[in-house]
Amino acid sequence: MADIRVENLGFSYGDKRIFEDIDLHVEKKQFVGLIGPNGCGKSTLLKNVYRLYHPEMGDIRIDGKDVNSIKHKAFAKKMAVVFQEGNHQFDFSVKEIVTMGRFAHKKLMENESKNDHRIVSGAIERVGLSGFEDRCFLSLSGGEKQRVLIARALAQQSEIIVLDEPTNHLDIKYQLQVMEIIKSLNITTFTAVHDFNIAAQYCDYIYVMKDGQIHSAGTPEKTLTEAMFNEVFGVKSLIQNNPCTKKLHVSFFL
Amino acid sequence: MKFKSEFKSRSSFILLCTLLLCVLLFSLIASISLGAVGIDLTDVWKIVMSKTTGIEYTEQSWSRATENIVWNLRMPRTLLGVLAGAGFALAGLMMQALTKNPLANPYILGISSGATTGAVIVIVLGGVQILGIDSVSMGAFFGALFTSLVVFFLAGRGGSMSSTRLVLIGVSISALFSSITNFIIFTAQDQTKVRTALFWMTGGLSGGRFDKLLAPAIGVIICFVFIIVFSRGLNSLLLGEDVAKTLGVNTKRLKNTMLILSSVLTGFLVSNTGIIGFVGLIIPHVARSIVGPGHKRVAILSVLLGPILVIWADVFARLVSRPEEIPIGIITSFLGAPFFIWLIQKNTYGFGGHNG
Numbered sequence: 001m002a003d004i005r006v007e008n009l010g011f012s013y014g015d016k017r018i019f020e021d022i023d024l025h026v027e028k029k030q031f032v033g034l035i036g037p038n039g040c041g042k043s044t045l046l047k048n049v050y051r052l053y054h055p056e057m058g059d060i061r062i063d064g065k066d067v068n069s070i071k072h073k074a075f076a077k078k079m080a081v082v083f084q085e086g087n088h089q090f091d092f093s094v095k096e097i098v099t100m101g102r103f104a105h106k107k108l109m110e111n112e113s114k115n116d117h118r119i120v121s122g123a124i125e126r127v128g129l130s131g132f133e134d135r136c137f138l139s140l141s142g143g144e145k146q147r148v149l150i151a152r153a154l155a156q157q158s159e160i161i162v163l164d165e166p167t168n169h170l171d172i173k174y175q176l177q178v179m180e181i182i183k184s185l186n187i188t189t190f191t192a193v194h195d196f197n198i199a200a201q202y203c204d205y206i207y208v209m210k211d212g213q214i215h216s217a218g219t220p221e222k223t224l225t226e227a228m229f230n231e232v233f234g235v236k237s238l239i240q241n242n243p244c245t246k247k248l249h250v251s252f253f254l
Numbered sequence: 255m256k257f258k259s260e261f262k263s264r265s266s267f268i269l270l271c272t273l274l275l276c277v278l279l280f281s282l283i284a285s286i287s288l289g290a291v292g293i294d295l296t297d298v299w300k301i302v303m304s305k306t307t308g309i310e311y312t313e314q315s316w317s318r319a320t321e322n323i324v325w326n327l328r329m330p331r332t333l334l335g336v337l338a339g340a341g342f343a344l345a346g347l348m349m350q351a352l353t354k355n356p357l358a359n360p361y362i363l364g365i366s367s368g369a370t371t372g373a374v375i376v377i378v379l380g381g382v383q384i385l386g387i388d389s390v391s392m393g394a395f396f397g398a399l400f401t402s403l404v405v406f407f408l409a410g411r412g413g414s415m416s417s418t419r420l421v422l423i424g425v426s427i428s429a430l431f432s433s434i435t436n437f438i439i440f441t442a443q444d445q446t447k448v449r450t451a452l453f454w455m456t457g458g459l460s461g462g463r464f465d466k467l468l469a470p471a472i473g474v475i476i477c478f479v480f481i482i483v484f485s486r487g488l489n490s491l492l493l494g495e496d497v498a499k500t501l502g503v504n505t506k507r508l509k510n511t512m513l514i515l516s517s518v519l520t521g522f523l524v525s526n527t528g529i530i531g532f533v534g535l536i537i538p539h540v541a542r543s544i545v546g547p548g549h550k551r552v553a554i555l556s557v558l559l560g561p562i563l564v565i566w567a568d569v570f571a572r573l574v575s576r577p578e579e580i581p582i583g584i585i586t587s588f589l590g591a592p593f594f595i596w597l598i599q600k601n602t603y604g605f606g607g608h609n610g
Contacts, residue, residue: 052496076502083496089356090492090547100490104502108483156501 001028002078002159002188004049008058011041011048018044019212022058026160026190031183031202033193036209037233042192045209046164049190050081062160076104080153082146083164094140094148095133098123101155123154126181142169150178154185163191167198200224200248208232220248267551270544274558278336281565285335286328288569290577291320298324305329326464334462335568337470338530339537339560341523344477346534347541347556348516351488351549352509353417354495359535360520363424363513364401367431369524372397374435374451378442390454391461395525401427402517417495456581457528459568466526473519478557480515484508485549492547531583532590533560536597543597563590 003026010020019041026032036042047053049060051067060067062078070078080101092100098120099112106112112120124130127147132140137148146169153161161182167175175195179202182189193199199206200220208215208223210232216223229237235252242249287298297316301324303309316324345360353362360366376393405427409420435455442448481488487508490498498505523530541555567585574580 050500052499072499072504073502076500079500081500083500085497086494088354088493090542092489092492092547096489096546096548097493100486100493100501103486103490106486152501 002063003028003030004160004188004190005061005064006045006049006058007061009045009048009055009060010057011044011053012056013044017212019209020057022214024207024214024217026188026205028188029186031189031191031204033191033199033203033206034209035193035196035199035206036215040209041212042209043164046083046162046190046192050079050083050162050164051075073104076156076158078158079160079162080156080158081162081164082149082153082166084168085149089138091136091138093134094124094129094137094151095120097137097148098151098155101152104156119157120151120155123151124148126154127151128177143171143174146170147174147178150181154181158187160188160190161185163189165192165194168194196224196250197242197248200250201245224248224250267545271554271558274555274562278558278562278565281562282332282336285332285565285569286324289323289328289572291323293320293324301325302329330464330467331459331462331568332565333467334459334470334526335564336561337467337474338459338523338527339533339562339564340557341470341474341477341519341560342530342534342564343537343541343556343560344474344481344553345516345520345523347481347538347549347552348477348512349534350538351491352512352516353421354492355417355421356539357535358421359532360516360523361428361529361534362421363405363517364427364431365398365517365520366524366529367428367435368401368404369394369398369521370455370529371431371435371438372400373454373525373528374438377451377454378438378444378447391466391525394454394528395521397431398521398524399517401431402513402520406513406517453581454528456583457530457586458571458579458582459527459564460579461526470519470522470526473522474557477515477519478553480511481549481553485553488512488549489547528581529583530564531587532594533564533586536590536594537563539594539597 005026006022006024009022011018022045034042034046044053048055049067054068062070067075099116101123102112102116102120105116121130121133124133127150129144129147129151132144137145140148146166150166163182167178170178175198179198182191183202193203203220205218206220206223207217208228215232216228224239226237226239229235229250229252235254238251238253240249240251241247283295283298283302286302287293287295293316297320300311301316301321304311305325342360346358349358349360349362350356352358355362372393372395373390376390405420405424408427409423439448439451442451487498487503490501490503491505491508495505495509498508537556537560538552540559541552545551545555563586564582567582567589570585571580571582574585
């Protein structure tokens with residue numbers, strides 16, 4: 001298992017500084033959430049972590065290794081990413097898309113083995129899409145598509161999974177299901193979370209971002225406070241205990 | 255609810271390919287026998303067999319003139335058709351993966367207009383033979399290569415080369431070179447040169463000679479092998495460059511290689527055939543509508559379908575107003591456009607796949 005360590009990270013878009021001096025640590029097998037209002041830089045931060053953007057200063061290390069020094073396939077074996085994918089117009093079947101998750105494990109001309117097929121079917125089953133293997137990806141609903149992408153990340157069998165707003169389009173049942181699936185993988189997880197109750201329920205540790213800086217960090221109990229919601233999100237809140245989940249429950253008002 | 259097409263299973267795909275291979279072989283022989291001078295199919299077969307395998311037929315039912323037409327004129331012409339069909343289709347396939355745009359074709363990066371400008375400049379200035387290669391072809395080849403490199407350079411400036419940027423710059427450069435070409439043609443004094451230029455712009459296989467086939471053949475083979483070997487990476491590239499990156503694909507290297515390969519291939523082809531429209535756009539789509547978007551199968555199908563289309567288009571071009579020959583590009587566009595519209599209209603086919 002691998003850990004992620006971000007030190008002194010800074011990134012700008014042209015002249016616009018998105019964030020700077022970011023330090024954070026995702027420990028092995030920890031489930032870490034990143035929350036913050038729109039535009040605070042959390043998605044950009046994640047994109048630095050999964051290498052779509054190149055950091056301007058500071059560094060990001062996985063197991064002590066600078067992420068940008070790792071080869072493409074080796075990196076994909078370390079880290080799988082689920083993010084909002086732009087609409088593409090080329091249609092693949094569900095099985096074909098999930099099989100693409102095996103790319104990093106295959107040599108150039110190597111065919112998929114029985115083992116690959118087993119992993120792919122297992123991943124599809126795990127997100128509750130058994131029977132959808134031959135369906136066309138473009139014909140699926142938003143939630144089903146999202147689950148296919150999660151299945152693909154599972155098929156990647158990486159040591160870390162990074163989720164960039166993974167459950168935005170999902171019905172509440174599937175939001176919870178996806179979180180349960182990822183939690184049950186018991187691997188290092190770093191995820192942007194929109195819903196604070198979900199964050200409270202699943203995260204071991206939470207980083208709160210505001211205006212390109214880490215505002216606060218800690219366990220859900222420590223970070224999800226009325227003071228924080230007021231300062232960072234500008235709303236009043238009521239924080240209670242959910243007797244069913246034994247976790248925090250947050251409700252908001254102005 | 256839509257499922258994938260019927261040709262999903264391996265055996266039915268192999269059957270389809272075998273069938274198409276037979277059609278292609280038949281088209282080859284038929285194309286050699288048809289023309290201003292009709293030649294018996296069996297004679298064509300015997301001449302080709304004796305030339306390729308060295309079998310001597312004791313009773314030769316054909317004249318030397320016939321043999322000359324079959325082997326030295328129509329055979330290389332037909333083979334050039336095969337290479338053009340396969341090559342334009344593969345170049346189109348690569349361009350579509352590169353730009354993630356189903357409408358991309360070998361000409362999207364201004365390659366056609368660059369080639370045309372190069373060729374037309376040479377035609378109007380007066381062509382000469384340099385080292386046995388005629389200078390019009392050279393002009394076209396370097397025109398094609400030059401424009402694609404310019405587009406590549408401009409699109410890559412200031413950070414990452416996005417597909418949209420690539421297409422937009424390609425379209426602009428294309429317009430620029432078209433206007434240069436038109437200017438040259440309109441101001442040209444010599445009417446025969448104008449006619450030559452116009453003929454070149456609509457393409458044709460009449461330049462096919464054995465000694466000119468090597469470069470396009472090597473280009474087609476390299477591109478085909480490249481697509482087959484890197485099919486997995488290309489498939490994930492269709493989902494978006496970001497996605498491909500996170501799956502472990504070295505997208506930068508893959509895209510650069512593909513850009514260079516498809517530009518050089520198009521340059522080789524265009525310098526021999528002129529602009530043959532629509533093949534590079536339509537063939538990958540037809541292939542996808544049959545076997546889905548996976549690159550391995552689409553590439554295999556494309557190198558079978560492309561040649562069939564071009565060979566028959568050339569047969570029409572030779573026969574429609576014989577003994578005059580009309581440019582093949584007119585035929586491919588005339589047949590290709592309605593077929594493509596029909597393909598899009600079919601409700602089972604959205605760009606590159608099946609809509610729900």
